[in-house]
Amino acid sequence: MSRKIFVSAKEVAERAGVSRSAVSRTFTQGASVSQETRRRVIEAAEALGYHVNHLARGLMRDESGIVCLIAAELDTPYRASLIRALTRHLQSASKIAMLVNTDRSDESVGQALRLAISYRADASIILSGMPARSITDICLKSGQRLVLINRDEERDGALMINLNDRDAAQRAFLALLRAGCRSFAFANSEALTPSLMAREEGFREAGRKHGMEVAVERFGATTYESGLVLAQRLLTRESRPDAIFCANDLIACGVMDAARHQFKLDIPSQLCLIGFDDIEQAKWSSYNLTTFAQPVDEIAAEAVTWLAHAPSQVRSRKLVAELVWRGSVRGG
Amino acid sequence: MSRKIFVSAKEVAERAGVSRSAVSRTFTQGASVSQETRRRVIEAAEALGYHVNHLARGLMRDESGIVCLIAAELDTPYRASLIRALTRHLQSASKIAMLVNTDRSDESVGQALRLAISYRADASIILSGMPARSITDICLKSGQRLVLINRDEERDGALMINLNDRDAAQRAFLALLRAGCRSFAFANSEALTPSLMAREEGFREAGRKHGMEVAVERFGATTYESGLVLAQRLLTRESRPDAIFCANDLIACGVMDAARHQFKLDIPSQLCLIGFDDIEQAKWSSYNLTTFAQPVDEIAAEAVTWLAHAPSQVRSRKLVAELVWRGSVRGG
DNA sequence: GAAACGATTGCACACGCTTGCAAAGGCGTG
DNA sequence: CACGCCTTTGCAAGCGTGTGCAATCGTTTC
Known part of the structure; x- marks a missing residue:
């Protein structure tokens, strides 16, 4: 392994004809150096290609950056x-x-x-x-x-x-309800992360509050592929949901693609979907997904x-x- | 700012009743330490929550990691x-x-x-x-x-x-030619990166070799939105292309969406598309994009x-x- | 039993930097 | 000119580690 050779403050000091401390002070915020020495130090540093060693600096300061x-x-x-x-x-x-x-x-x-x-x-x-x-x-x-x-x-x-995952989920329910949906479902992953669970629970809770059942499916990770599977499961139920709130935009995209291409459903007239995250793809015109934007x-x-x-x-x-x-x- | 206080090798050494070097050697690959001291050092380190300071280590070694x-x-x-x-x-x-x-x-x-x-x-x-x-x-x-x-x-x-951008572009051309396409176009961004240019030139070159004109448009960054604009420009030409090789999958997705939703074209019967990168979304069933996979x-x-x-x-x-x-x- | 050998271990220096401290220098005031 | 004040500067200690060198110890061989 070829040895690494970086130029040190000592060399800069020698070239600039000052002490090592002067070099250090030049590159330290708020240290006391005269205009003249600073100029000479900077010049020497530039010429030699000197860069403060942040490893060594982090050793002295209590901040490594x-x-x-x-x-x-x-x-x-x-x-x-x-x-x-x-x-x-x-x-x-x-x-x-x-x-x-x-x-x-x-x-x-x-x-x-x-x-x-x-x-x-x-x-x-x-x-x-x-x-x-x-x-x-x-x-x-x-x-x-x-x-x-x-x-x-x-x-x-x-x-x-x-x-505010829980609140968001409740707003999602209301939005779907106002859109005239009657049969609600939540498409979740098996990664039972706190925030995902909060969304699921918020949605169920809103359902209970309005006296409506909420179907829940959980599968795999929070990915597009899981969305495909979840759609498969939800849309073959005997009372097919006309509103699905997805834990995730990725899942929502999967659900949407399966609903359209496999079940030939029109969105939003036959099925309404809401996602979460507002990823780039949610804006793409193939999806045009209503969702919650992560700030x-x-x-x-x-x-x-x-x-x-x-x-x-x-x-x-x-x-x-x-x-x-x-x-x-x-x-x- | 609260001072940071990490436990150092010295403290570990004291607790284990050995020298500081022994601690250092315990955590150094291939250094000479007896089983017994190693055991005591590890134990003390565990108890104190010691972690080798990689900043200091990087100062001595010529590898920072x-x-x-x-x-x-x-x-x-x-x-x-x-x-x-x-x-x-x-x-x-x-x-x-x-x-x-x-x-x-x-x-x-x-x-x-x-x-x-x-x-x-x-x-x-x-x-x-x-x-x-x-x-x-x-x-x-x-x-x-x-x-x-x-x-x-x-x-x-x-x-x-x-x-092998250039070769890939030529293969793209051949694939499109074999699919029966007659009017070729390349959708590029304005970020004239070497690899993007190689794709463009490879595609043009293949066109020349087969005596066919290749329409080229360049716009914006290599994004989905640029794809929308590029499709707009290419598909309103008087001789509308029936094959577009895109610099990028993102551009390809944009082109595809515009072609379908705005120009009501069917893919691949009326327009064939090839992208580059094989991003996750290329697999999504809305796009199902033929593309080159970055390894x-x-x-x-x-x-x-x-x-x-x-x-x-x-x-x-x-x-x-x-x-x-x-x-x-x-x-x- | 002496010598030779190898495995461990501690000491001390080096790495490149920051910073407290004291000395030096510049300058205005009385 | 003496004094005090402020700015600038160098010295040296210290940050936490790796490692060469010499010393120590236990073991084997003759």
């Missing part, structure tokens, strides 16, 4: 857009994202958190899974910040960002400002997912 | 799946991905590379844009590895991974094994994108 993003299935549209938003916000807060890919197991999330500790990350943001308390305790005790997005379990000292940018902004600024007392933020009316429900 | 991923528009399906594959492969090679979000400008890619240098990344993988030679030179001179995916320009010492996993594997292992002489790898037959071309 690293924030660890922990997520599974990062190629999923919603997940990907959240990651994009997070990295953007982190970068404008002069932080850098470290991305850890987990499978869905809580064990692997634990491993990811250990990695975050090893790199002395300033914070970890968890998008999937929920690690054991023993590990989150180490994080928090070490002074590492922790942000949980759409997780349910509580951790003292962590910031929890959640959506992705707001989530990212909230997370980043919290972990970048002084520790406010706020421990939990609830953001709202707004209903986006499109063509998959009658009479928007 | 960090690999910098540089990309724009990371929420795009193809990009997202590549990032997922890369992080997975990196992790199984005990490396960690640092994700930098750039806009398309080469300037911002340069900034990203500076960041990679600052964090003493072992390597950088560039998925979008092309930084100035002055910066890549610093990287390479420092001994940092550089992988360019689907970039064209050459950099001595960097690994370039490319696809995402192979790309990632190639990149990671190169940068993780000893410097082989190979400087350039050309991988093949296979044609995936689906329903958007007649007679697959």
